[in-house]
Amino acid sequence: FELQASALEDSIVLSLGPTHSFALDEVKSYLKSASARDVLIQALLDAPMFGTRWRWNATAALAVRRMNGGKKVPPQFQRSDAQDLLTVVFPDQLACAENVAGEREIPEHPLVLQTLRDCLHETMDVDGFVRLLARIEAGDVGITSCELASPSPLSHAILNARPYAFLDDGEAEERRTKAVRIQPWMDLQTAADIGRLDLELIDRVKEETWPEIGDADELHDALVVYAFLTAAEAAADEWVASLEAQRRVTRLQTGPGSTLLIAAERLHEFAALFPDAAFTISPVRQDRPSREDALREVLRNRLELLGPITADALVAPLGLSADDALMGLVQLEAEGAVMRGHFSGSGTEEWCERRLLARMHRYTRDKLRAEVQPVSPAQFMRFLFRWHQLTGAQGDDERREGESGLAAVLRQLEGFAAPATAWEEDLLSARINDYEPAMLDRLCAAGRVVWWRPGDGGEPTARSGPIRGTPIVLCERDALAHWQQAASGDATGEAPLSSRATRVLDALRAHGASFFADLQHDAGLLGTEVEQALGELVAQGLVTCDSFAGLRALVMPAEARRRIRRRHGSYDIGINDAGRWALTRRPRPSPEAPGALADPHVEHIARVLLRRYGVVFRKLLEREAGLPPWRDLHYVYRRLEARGEVRGGRFVTGFAGEQFALPEAAAALRKTAKSEGHERVSLSAVDPLNLAGIITPGEKVPRLPGNRLLFENGVPIAVQSGGELRYLTALDAGAQWEAKNLLIRKQRPGSYHEPPARPQ
Template identity: 30%
Template sequence: EERSDETKGVAEAATHLTALIDARRAVEVTIGGVRRVAAIEDAGRLRDALGVPLPVGIPVAFLEPVADPLGDLVARHARTHGPFLGSAVAARFGLGSAIVRQTLQRLEADGRVTSGYFLPDPPSATEAGPRASATTAGPDETEWCDTEVLRRLRMRSLAAIRGSVEPVPPAAFARFLPEWQHLARPLDGIDGVATAIEQLAGVPIPASAWESLVLPQRVRDYTPAMLDELTSSGEVVWAGHGALPGRDGWVSLHPADLAPFTVPFAAETPEPGSLEAQLLAALASGGAYFAAQLRETTGADNEVSVVEALWNLAWSGHVTNDTFAPIRALLSGGNQAHKVARRAPRARTFRGMSLARPASAPRPLNVGGRWSLLPEAETDPARRATVSAGLLLDRYGVVTRGSVQSEGLPGGFAQAYRVLAGFEEAGHCRRGYVIEKLGAAQFAASATIDRLRTFAGLADPPPRTARTLAATDPANPYGAALGWPRRDDVSHRPGRKAGELVVLVDGALALYLGRGGKTVLAFTDDEEELRAATADLAAMAKARRLETLTVEKVNGDGMYGTAGGSLLGRLLQEAGFVATPRGYTLRKTL
């Protein structure tokens, strides 16, 4: 039956071709020894490009010469085929391969075709027709494709891939993200610090969180000297994004090669004649100077005023320092968001006289390091957006609207979407419905999606794995890629604010702590989950030497006399907190 249908189809085609020839709309010609039927409009092209003898009686209008007859024929072949070999075109038209290759190269220069390796099994020249058997495709022969045909093939292939991916629940992404950012298997040494900074390049985080929470959770043996070595050697640059109460501020870290694309644009230029303007003029030479040198250069009254002006410039995105020491010194003099307890000063005895500095004695706000201008920010928005899109993929694994919006990037999600869509067409990532409830505008590399799916396929997730993070840490998915869970019985809403903490249990948000732990929002009533959360909170606070935490309220109610307060209070006590009249307190013993 199939054979009869095929025979019938051939007969019908022959009938139609005969009708076209009789109507003078097509002509019979011989191309490369094979009888073919061609549109009469191509008569002149076939004669001039291939030397084909034409039948008599063709109207003169169809015999007029054209500018590029062979280019027209080859371009049409490309438009009506998928990826093909030049040898196949040569066999079809009875031409030498060199002539066809030159024609294709001209078309490629005009942007009409492109070359490469598009198919897993390249077609042999015999697929072109009866005469093609004389030509054998080499294993490394370049394939060609019309640019518009290739674009359509890519878009249809990507659409098919998107439809084949089953989205994972948001909880899977919440488990995936901390591991993606090296919290589950921390890095080691100064190279680990550099790797962590590269993944977090350009993200503003409270200065007090960088060395108390963010870097130590990613690098198991982290010490401040590692960061200082990277900054003093010029491998890493830090930049300010605005001051916070308590001598804290938003700070980002940047690998030097990425800094022009990730440093913030500087705020308005200081008023002429101001100390800030004089400092910028002094630093414009390109050098790096200690604060004392800048005082001499500017003729300022004292070094304190110079340091204060430098911090004004730092928070407005103008200057930086070649160590992190000034930030540490600044933080030690105020109530920063993630305050770390200071060690008691060491005492020395000289001839029976104590030389220990009193803990309350005033100290310089700047303890060293040389100040310089930040690298000049790249002004081309397209180049910045391209680098930012690549960093987003590296930072989050899966880029969503929420993760882009949480960073406040110039151009917002619309700009990032355009760049990531270009990445998709180039094969660098895929777009699709990767995480449930977050829309179809999500981007990730294929390998990342496969890795993410392993977190959705866990039949038995790690038992009660808790993790305490700064709310502003990019490893916290809530308030960014994922929305905050809601409690209808509480008016207070969580946010990605400086000084706030979150505790995740198996990726789910269990606790949210306001600054200093005074207000707690509990998003689970499960006692075992709360036990894991409070234990990790206490362990983290002790390990990172955070200042005193005092929990006074849970879900808007006092800690005493309520069911929620009683349960959480008991678990806090198990973790090492102490009951006080105000609530439950965990003090840091020096």
């Protein structure tokens, strides 16, 4: 178990695992005013403020020299001298925590005491802190605990805090707070409405549920189904008198002005609830249940009629208290028959029958869907270009930058199979400003990103090696298992391998991850033979490499390598600099997650598709390979919509079936549709945004690395396919020349990175 914690000046967040929890009301009793000062002193010893204040005091007291021989001592040397002094006067501060038993003993040294005083009284207000705790213990200050369906707007800063706020050693990418979904565009006025149902929809469901009684028999049926009705609810004295004359209904007085109408078929339950009551008719059933079972069944049927209601109001007609009904309600909740929460915003806990609550959520979903204004396919394409930051709001260049931007792009393109050479030449360079191959190599070498050759499905065939068009998937290492799991159903057997590939594969199985030189020695092959064997294994999806440079070297044309050797002598950036080669990890079984929407890999892929497109529907995924069936994805999206994590509706016109969108994507789509723009976007045909013939009308453009498309205002106007340039709309000579220049991509050395020229 690992506790993750972060702290800012006005907030603290504690992140617990799924199997650990504590009552919120207990938090206020964790700190006591009598021991708070000692606890705070032990905590600040590990904070950066102590080291900073110590160096300041040691320098001010001339215990650390600032000048030596008339020259200023460099800051790093002063820091080292201050740390050496601390080791002498306060050895427990720098000692290993495993060697310190209990709390660290504070030495009676003037510099240590002065440093603690500065931290407690200048950086912090320890006296005010202790007084506040004392007032809380005395009851002068109250603490309110709230269990919310979504984070408060006041917690957004701590949930997105930078690593300087972390109180543990966890990595920023592994914080549990990253899994917390924040409601977009929330303000303090709307935060109270989270989880609240529309009152009009609640009244609508109540009206639909209430029985329409047209005669005495229908009144009797209602009494049997819903356990009882009060005389005021029935409001049919003539039919009641008729049923009483037939000895089918009786009355029960439970309090002043409270009279219940009970059918003979349910009388045995009320006889158990009120054993001293005298009834004018005999029950149909002679067996009498226990009082707890009888009350539970009565509450179950009444909740099927009333909708969201408090426990007090539910049992008021019976003359009972909420405490009497609590056990029965909890049992119904454990069965899944009823749910508790704050549904109508009354501020008190309410109970509601599960099917009625589901109907209210369905009506809420339909209402939200009706608010969606669909846009045209052209406007949707404009949105996708901005979603991928291929163009700005006014056609400006808003491409991402740096390794952090590259990591964000790879998360958006996770699982997309693109030709090996197209990743750098067409996809990444189009989304990253000043992209360099070394950026991707560093992410791969650090273990954050991995590349993999997915299978094609069908009968396995022999392959000599990867070519420039070999499909490659790039994703984060933790996500690879999900995509392998999705593609595992396509595998039909092992492909035949050559003798060279078999020897290299056996070497990797025997010795594990190995460098190229080690593979030459272990397999007993020449360098070119090992290279060919690795190419064959990569083409079968059996082997991968620590860096993308290994794949880059395999798909590099031989002429390009010879040209580099001629220009730079013995310098070779090819296979020898690729790092270690290793077997591709087999798909590992995903652990069962409580509350999961579907199989873990299906839910993960469904979320990735939302991250890639913002808006997802069946037609959009027509060209995506290696995905679960749409029916499985659709089930996940429907569950996410019920949770409020995505919006459902008709976002793009002209396409059948349900459509789902992230809330921020839905807002960005509306903003894009309202804004004017005539931006032109040129992209490769292998790009996932090549949706010509799918979203936009016209013919599909083959997804080959040499083909390109030019969009204007979301509509394709020119296509370069098979070496031929075609204009899809009427353009004058000047516009044709401009379109032709935009279709000619900037030549980037994506397949290799030339080193600097040698000095002459």
